[in-house]
Amino acid sequence: MTVDATPSEAQRIRRISPWRTFLTRPEFGSIIGAVFIFTLFWALTGFTVGKGFMSWQGFAAYIEVTAQVGILGATVSLLMIAGEFDLSVGSMVGAAGLILAMCVSTYGLPVWLGLLITFAFALAIGWINGYLVVRTGLPSFIVTLGTLYMLRGAGLALTRMATNGLTIVSGVNTSTAGDPLAWLFNGTIISIGGGDFKTELVWWIVVVLVSTWVLLRTRFGNWIFAVGGNKDASRSMGVPVSRVKILLFMATALSAAIFACIQVLSFGTADVLRGTGKEFEAIITAVIGGTLLTGGYGSALGSAFGAFVLGVTQLGIYFVPGFNSDWYAFVLGLLLLVAAMLNNWILRRASGARS
Amino acid sequence: MTVLSSSVPVLEARNVSKLFGRVLALKDVSLSVRAGEVNCLLGDNGAGKSTLIKMLSGVHRPDSGTLAMDGEPITLSSPHDAQKRGIATVFQDLAVLPLMSVSRNFFLGNEPTVGVGPLRRFDIATADRVAREQMHEIGIEVRETSQLVGTMSGGERQTLAIARAEYFGARVLILDEPTSALGVKQSAIVLRHILRARARGLAVIFITHNVQHALPVGDKFTILSHGRSAGEFKRGEVSLEQLLSLMGGGSELAELATELEQLRAAGASLDAG
Ligand SMILES: Nc1ncnc2c1ncn2[C@@H]1O[C@H](COP(=O)(O)OP(=O)(O)O)[C@@H](O)[C@H]1O
Ligand SMILES: [Mg+2]
Numbered sequence: 001m002t003v004d005a006t007p008s009e010a011q012r013i014r015r016i017s018p019w020r021t022f023l024t025r026p027e028f029g030s031i032i033g034a035v036f037i038f039t040l041f042w043a044l045t046g047f048t049v050g051k052g053f054m055s056w057q058g059f060a061a062y063i064e065v066t067a068q069v070g071i072l073g074a075t076v077s078l079l080m081i082a083g084e085f086d087l088s089v090g091s092m093v094g095a096a097g098l099i100l101a102m103c104v105s106t107y108g109l110p111v112w113l114g115l116l117i118t119f120a121f122a123l124a125i126g127w128i129n130g131y132l133v134v135r136t137g138l139p140s141f142i143v144t145l146g147t148l149y150m151l152r153g154a155g156l157a158l159t160r161m162a163t164n165g166l167t168i169v170s171g172v173n174t175s176t177a178g179d180p181l182a183w184l185f186n187g188t189i190i191s192i193g194g195g196d197f198k199t200e201l202v203w204w205i206v207v208v209l210v211s212t213w214v215l216l217r218t219r220f221g222n223w224i225f226a227v228g229g230n231k232d233a234s235r236s237m238g239v240p241v242s243r244v245k246i247l248l249f250m251a252t253a254l255s256a257a258i259f260a261c262i263q264v265l266s267f268g269t270a271d272v273l274r275g276t277g278k279e280f281e282a283i284i285t286a287v288i289g290g291t292l293l294t295g296g297y298g299s300a301l302g303s304a305f306g307a308f309v310l311g312v313t314q315l316g317i318y319f320v321p322g323f324n325s326d327w328y329a330f331v332l333g334l335l336l337l338v339a340a341m342l343n344n345w346i347l348r349r350a351s352g353a354r355s
Numbered sequence: 356m357t358v359l360s361s362s363v364p365v366l367e368a369r370n371v372s373k374l375f376g377r378v379l380a381l382k383d384v385s386l387s388v389r390a391g392e393v394n395c396l397l398g399d400n401g402a403g404k405s406t407l408i409k410m411l412s413g414v415h416r417p418d419s420g421t422l423a424m425d426g427e428p429i430t431l432s433s434p435h436d437a438q439k440r441g442i443a444t445v446f447q448d449l450a451v452l453p454l455m456s457v458s459r460n461f462f463l464g465n466e467p468t469v470g471v472g473p474l475r476r477f478d479i480a481t482a483d484r485v486a487r488e489q490m491h492e493i494g495i496e497v498r499e500t501s502q503l504v505g506t507m508s509g510g511e512r513q514t515l516a517i518a519r520a521e522y523f524g525a526r527v528l529i530l531d532e533p534t535s536a537l538g539v540k541q542s543a544i545v546l547r548h549i550l551r552a553r554a555r556g557l558a559v560i561f562i563t564h565n566v567q568h569a570l571p572v573g574d575k576f577t578i579l580s581h582g583r584s585a586g587e588f589k590r591g592e593v594s595l596e597q598l599l600s601l602m603g604g605g606s607e608l609a610e611l612a613t614e615l616e617q618l619r620a621a622g623a624s625l626d627a628g
Binding site: 021213217218219221222226229230233235236237238239296297351 | 435444453462463468
């Protein structure tokens, strides 16, 4: 059975325009959303330039929020594409922060050792999350809800024991001042017009780029999509389903630890309750970024735009006359609903637009 | 393609049984397939066809009985193990992932890579090119290799799964009801691929509960009924009516008269292709 036409001829005839391809990309909605939200808040603040929302200071403020939630959002997106949730990232931020603070402040360990212990702890908890999910077959929603409460409870109890009844560990700055490793997490890279852009921005960009590269350009990334699309089909094709999931739970825990180190080394204190609610913000970031709640489809790059939408909304509300931060939760919920509906629409176009 | 000896089956199940809790899904069933041969596994829904081929592809272990490849007893530890031995299975319902692109599906689990160490990456250019070539050869023009498989028709998806199995050097191709969700025309395309695989020397196990699809392509017919073997026949030894009554569907013969016309049409278009 031979056919004369060469494949390259056939492919030239049937090219789809790059624009149409873009319209069916999972991150399409988030890019539109980011532009829309930014313009909306700029409009609500009267299109002023140079102060308030549209100033270097304002920009630095929402980039800070964006970068921090974006670090979580990128890895959470990968995990969600693989069909799982991690509700423990929020309390992991609190727990990892406490461990770092106690290491360097309470026990006087060098910063490098404190960081090492913190990251090792996070990876271990991530591994446990993943192992429990693949072993028990329970929904990750339940398993990580369990670890969410266990981490928070143990964090509170153990810190009180170690610090004579306090749940906040302070005095971290005095032990880390001038430490080059600490600078990696709290250093200022550049100051423009009174706005400080800090190393968290670089962490965010690195996490997003690595996540995107892994997802789109490696074998492991192909497995992430497959595992979330259909676990059994993937296994029958030889994909190591359990290994993929466990590694992704370790990645989300690791990103929570990075987030924690940034916060502790920037503020100089650690608080068990810090990070509360971040698990849902990370999920919202992922959904706005075009990732399906049901797995199998999504984008790590999109989560960066999702994080930007979150950051601009959270900070932008302060700049709008007559509004206050009470409205943040309302707008966040609204954005989630709109994004989820938009994702469905894009997916229908991508998988149904046959022409 | 060298066929060592066509008298030794490439793959066989010898007197295998399988229990699911208290349900005896299979009892004492044997099946074998040789290179360049199509063995049609026939039986009504729930007869145990899928259970049998899942044992042959490493998903289930037989509770009793043995599996053999080239006459040697083997144990299949996982689907991956079976794949490595050259047993390619297109499972019922879960042949492909609809939210992934054609080339990502094609190479799932066998992704080509370039680079070394931490920079080792999925060679997307090669994957796209090979997937496009293979799909082209099997008669499907892929507009964009980034096209999601969900946009393809049922027949095209089955074809993709078959092309993939053939490309990765399978010696045995197992197809679990590839035509059950397809129309007459699309079924004919899949049947043509089965004949093509046979011509290339593959051993093919083709599962169906549709006798009209089995008759034109089968060299051998193995019939299961309620988890037991109801006989094995060579091509020409058995008629449509006999096969149907063995499968337990004899009473529906009347209704078949019209479908037989379709069969002849499908058979004719097969010969033409
Ligand atoms: N994993 C399983 N657990 C329990 N029972 C099963 C399982 N797989 C199949 N069965 C039972 O075994 C019998 C044969 O099923 P199956 O092999 O799927 O039939 P077929 O493919 O011929 O339609 C059915 O009664 C089915 O309910
Ligand atoms: Mg079946």
